[in-house]
Amino acid sequence: MKLTDYLAQYLADSGIKKVFLVTGGACAHIVDSLGKNPDINYVCMQHEQAAAMAADAYSRVTKNIGVAVATSGPGATNLITGVCCSYFDSIPTLMITGQVNLWETKGERKIRQLGFQETDIIDIVRPITKFAEIVRDPNEIKYYLDKAIHIAKSGRPGPVWLDIPMNVQHAEINPEELIGFTPEEDPSDLNRHTPLLSTHTVAVEAMDQIMKAKRPVIIAGAGIKLGKAENEFLKILETLKIPVVSTWSGIDILPHNHPLYIGQFGVYGNRAANFTIQNADLVLSLGSRLDTRQTGGQPKTFAREAYKIVVDIDNHELNKEWVVADLPINADVKDFLASLLLLISKRDENISDFSDWQSICLRWKERYPTVLPEYHQQEGSVNSYVFTRTLSEVLPPNSIIIPDQGGNLTWTIQGFGIKKGHRLFSAFGNSPMGYAMPAAIGAAFADPTANIICIDGDGGFQMNIQDLQTIRHYNLPIKMFILNNNSYGIIKQFQEVYFGGRYEATVEQTGYSAPNFVRVAQAYGIRAETIHDHSGIKEKIIDIINSDEPILCDVKLDESQKLIPKLVAVKTGDGRYISKPIEDMIPLLPRDEFMENMIIEPLEEKTGSKKSSEIN
Template sequence: MKLTDYIAEFLAERGVRHVFSVTGGAIAHLVDSLGNREKAKGDIRYICVQHEQAGAMAAEVYSRIGPGIGVAIATSGPGATNLITGICGCYFDSIPGLFITGQVNTKESVESIETRPRQVGFQETDIVSIAKPITKYAAQVRDPSRIRFELEKAYYIAHEGRPGPVLIDVPLDVQVADIDPATLPAFDPRRDFHGTPQESDEDLKKKISEMGALVSEARRPAVLLGGGIKLANAEREALRFAEALGFPILVSWSAFDILPHDHPNYAGTIGVYGDRGANFTVQNADLLISVGSRLDTRQTGGRVDLFLREGKSVMVDIDPHELHKNRGFTPTIAVCADAKRFLNAALASIPQFKKPDIGAWLSRAREWKKKYHAVLPEHFQMPAVSAYAFIHALSDALPQDEIVITDEGGNLVWTMQGWIVKKGQRIISTFGNSPMGYAFPASIGAAFAAPGKDIICIDGDGGFQLNIQELQTVAHYNLPIKMFILNNRGMAIIKQFQEAYFENRRYATEPEGGYSMPDFARVSEAYGIPAIVVEKPAAVKDMIAKVLAHKGPILCDVRIDRDQKLNPKLEFGRPLEDMAPYLSDEELSQNILVKPVPRLAGKKGWQRLQ
């Protein structure tokens, strides 16, 4: 059996139905094997994208929602290095992904000679060394008899413990080798791998008992649900856990869609661009139980020492490095465990907990959520289209169980602050690496992972241009992607940053400063995809209805206010409760139940950082 035929069989047997690829000399044998497999059995298919970065990003989302692990393949050299941004997205968001690269013949590699020139074979690149810091496992297969072992090991590691991407590099002479699958040594995780350490059953039971003691003492408790819950397929257990406790429920952005926003205990998202009301809830809490969130500075704010400053905490994470990173916040109880395992164990113990009466506190959290929503009446009265009003209208129009992919930067913030999640909706982005240009190729991955469903792509004029070439992929496969470009003719987050800290010098953020954009509707139409432009607020609802009713792909250029702000937001150096636009001293003090922090005068956070 040809080795690349074996790779195709390996993937198909593990539920992979689509492999994203740009072909090239060093990967052509695997593409050929995938094509032959599709013709012979129809259980796997290669998908031609226009850029390897897009293929990697499509594979990432495929893993999030698809029938199997997301897979992207690339040729050696520039093809392999083009995968890197998508691999980073998998790594920082803990998404399993399998990346297979072609490589020059082993006898034409740097390792085949005594000296060490930079390159021997054409397009030779040591992609394994490049990828190691951003993968859980990266290896080159130089012996054909090791292909089963390495594929099985990589596949296992991608899913074990805290998930993540893996990369297998296969030289050309290895790809064409003739192998006997029956004689190939297998990978045995019990023998060949030391897994992620977790709490023993006894220690887990003890720590849950200690958590119960904290619960009995709490008067202002809250639960924070993070993306680790979704990685563990523990959404149902998490909701049962939160409801059994009866606490206000906060979420991280990666768990944004874990429950509908009309849930009576839902209190919002915390963080630098979180909900002001949710930040009041977490800062005033005397107990926070965090499950599956790594509590990075985008959630705690840069002043980590002021996060939850008078509260105790239980932090549950599968990665011990996240639990003990010691950046100014140390959990009272640190639990190293898979989210589902912890939740099931905790659910068995909660009936024995002595739970306090927190009716007044829960009412306060609900008041904060209602009063301090980011979508304001003035957003519906602007002469230009408000991003917040548009997101509100799209959110209102979209039914349950839909898939929404959003890009990074301003359009991500507007979406996360303005969207009202309905039951079963998926709101997806790549939060850790946060690269512009993600949403469009990710939507392609989603379209293949969930065939027959419309995919809602929310992008910006900046991000869309980074992978605009994928319009050809969408047109070729006639993918039902509804592309909404929030076009403010500029880089919104950086413009706001320039206004705050650079005396509004808008270098490289708008046409007058060197950054520009094309007529997106005309570009889309050149690819054979219909397009709509909307500039008037009164036309927004009808436009959304028209786009959602359209069969097949369509692009909508939404010309929003050029100076649309992102509010609320946390400035440098301030505690999480003190967000801009700033409340009066009186109003802020009315919402702080713990010892207040002296407020900075003016924009002093940047000076503090320096």
Template sequence: MKLSDYIVEFLKDNGVTTVFGYQGGAITHFVDSIYKADGIKFISNYHEQASAFAAEGYSRVSGNIGVCTATSGPGATNLITGIGSAYFDSIPCLYITGQVNTYEYKRSPEIRQEGFQETDIVSIIKPITKYAVMIKDSKKIKFYLEKAIYLAKEGRSGPVLLDLPMNIQRAEINPGELVGFYESEEYKLEISQEVNVENVSSLIELIKKSERPVILAGGGIRLAKAERKLEKLIDITGIPVVCTLMGIDSVNHEHQCYVGYMGSYGTRYSNLAVANCDLLIVLGSRLTTRQTSAITDSFAREAKIVHVDIDKNELNIKVKEDLSIECDLSSFIDNLNQYLINSHYKFDFSSWTDKINSYKKMYPSYEVHKNINEIDPNEFMNKISEMMHPNSIISLDIGQNQIWASQSLKLKKNQRLLNAGGMGPMGFGLPAAIGAWYAKPDYKIVAITGDGGIQVNIQELQTIAREKIPIKIIIMNNNALGMIRHFQEMYFKSNYYGTIEGYSAPNFMEISEAYGIKSLKISNENQMNELKEKLNDDESYVIEVQLKNITYVVPKLGMGRPIEDQEPLLGRNQLQENMIIDMYKS
């Protein structure tokens, strides 16, 4: 059996239905094997970075590993941004790169290059993968494939890479003679860490003593497939839940306990809830400075902090934690729920919930805009929430569009929101949406991007047109790189170099027409009625939302302030009235 055929059968056996990539000389054997196989497709993008993002979108939505392939040299190096995105957000993806024949590969590290397009991709991407290796022995293909898939999914998940020289791809092997990773001495079956009963009982005692608890749900909830268990926990306890950027879709926004998105660009009411809580239960969040602010001693400063994460390296290093628990979230929450049910203990946090609801009423994420000749971005996001099908997947790009959506979209129970967090790469939204559609083609897919982000991977409109993928692409167009423009306004005397000056956007309607995709332009409130039908039909659409050139994301945390003190700043007396605990003193 040809080795590249074996890889395809292996992927199929592991539930992979789609491989994303871009054809090239050093990967043709593998791509040819995909085309000859039934039950698996090769989707050719128009840039390897887009393929990497598509694989990530596929993985996030399917819950399985995403697979992407590229040729050697520039094909492999074009994957780097996507690999980094999957690594920082803990998404299990397998990247398969072509490589020159082993007999052409450089004989010494002192030699820069021997074979055409030869590049040591393994050394380049090792810091942003869980495992990367160039395969030099065809008889070890089963071992490397099994090890790569295992490591991608085991513990804190993440990307892996296998580099395949051309002569290895075309080698003839006998599958029955291959030795796998699971039969090897290297494999040590890691039994899932048992939940420590003392940790569960300690947390319950803290909940019993608490008057103002808050759960902070991070991206780890989705990774652990623990969304339903989290919902059960908040049903039992009535504890309010705030979410990080990566955790926004881990809770049904229609649930009475859902508070909102917290952090530097989070809603003011969510940050006030965290600031004033007396118990913070952190589930699957890294607690970056985008959650805590740079002055970490100000964060939840009068609260007991309990942190549960599968990665011990994330525990008790950024803020002072009262209880740090290394554990799989799904197992931990399940045990916690059972303990609570068996104890028959009743909680009443209604007065605390009333206080949070008063924050929501005072500081909504959007206001009804009085000027119907303009589009208010936050109000727009709230309105399209009401229009979208209950089974929708929304893929966000990076920039102001991402924050407006994260602040003001109201997600229903079965809806998903794809956010790129750690790497924050512009150009993510559109290709990730493509990957999401191949994972769940029966869902409605919406990509929300900006005029800057769409231009990074605009070539993928051809993938959508060619494959007839019914994605709705909403472009929030302010003809500027708005996030950085605001930064320049604050700190660089409004010198808009590279954001307005020296930057421009094309006519997206004409570009859409060139790709053969239908389009719609919205520049005022009266045109919103045209949008609902188009968001829910089975056609592709480019929907350009025309905004003012100068736009803002508010609230926004400035340097040197605690999370409850966002800009535009509240009057000191007003902030004091909102604080149950003492105001922060630096």
């Protein structure tokens, strides 16, 4: 049996229905085998970066591994940005690249290249993959496939990479004689975590601390979905009734009208969530790495009077010395919550009542909405928060929403109201412009029954604009909304703060520009619409999402549209900028109103200057 024929069947038997690729000479055998196998199909993308991003989204939606194939050299290196998306967000993907014949590789020679388009891709990608290897022996193909997929899915998930030389690809093998990979027998298996204490033991301590608390809060992170722990999480909420704040990647854990959901916290969070977590006396963090966008620039100010219980499957995250946990728990979130539920079941009715604290949090949620009433009165252009809120109101269940990066991502996270059945994700960690459209393609193939919504900016959309052809070719009914402020808006705000409003390389006058997106879409044979203002905006969105064809919609924003609320920093006497704690966002509240919302002692600013500016 030809090795690539075996490879194609192996992927099909692993439940993979679609492979995203750009063909090339060094991967032609792989593509040919995929094409003639009736149990699997490939999708032709227009750029390898887009293929990796589509595979990333395919994995997120199917909860299986996503696969991309590319040729050697530039094909392989083009995958890297998409692979970084999977690595930083812990998404299991498999990159398969063709390589020159083994005898054409430079080996140990002190030269740069021997074979045509030869590149030592494995050494390049090892820092951004969980496992990367070149397959030199055809009889080891099953071993490396087994190992790669096991590593990608187990522990903290992530991308893996196999590089297959051409002579190995077309080698003849006997499948019955192939030796597989056995995780238990392999000492290099780094996916196993060995907690210092059993999950049950630390769950007992966590439960005791929760019952002592008066103002507890749960952080819902991406690890809940990654660990398939949604059911256990919901059961915990039903029993303990503790207010919940989410990270951006945990934004769709709960419907936003859930009585325990307060909002998203962090640098670009909302006031209610930030007041909640900052006034808490106990924080239970589930599957969140608590990075700088969540805690602000000074981690010691984050939840500073709370006892912190941090559950993470990756012990390195617990030991990174950013947010110091009082009770670090190196465990799978699902296992930890199962232990907690067992303890709760044994307590009978002896569960603390947090209803007063819940009422306080809900009052913050009601008092400080992100989408303000006056935004709806804007004339002559579309307010981004009005658009994202209106879109969320009319989208039915079974909708997948994929924002890109920059301003459009922030407006979506802050303004969108998740309903039951909504799924919202982006490449939160790597955050590259150009992710949303390829990811929407991957999601469309992963779930053909879902409403696929791509939310992009005029800048980011141009990064992978070529894959409009993929959407047209496969007639994917993706709805693309471009929040068009004719600039790199989030960088403009940064320039206003630090560079006196000198908009270098961010507006048309200094070199940035965007095309007429309606004409671009029409050139690809895709229907295009424009929303100029709030007049009939709801009806226009409904008409678009109810269509069964791909549509691009150019949403005309005010070019001065801001991202608020947001965290600020204060300038010190020596010119440094120090992050304020996340409860004190701009626009700054009147100081008496701010003090009314603080249960804990506010921090004094000792900076030598009252000038404030944006952080990040």
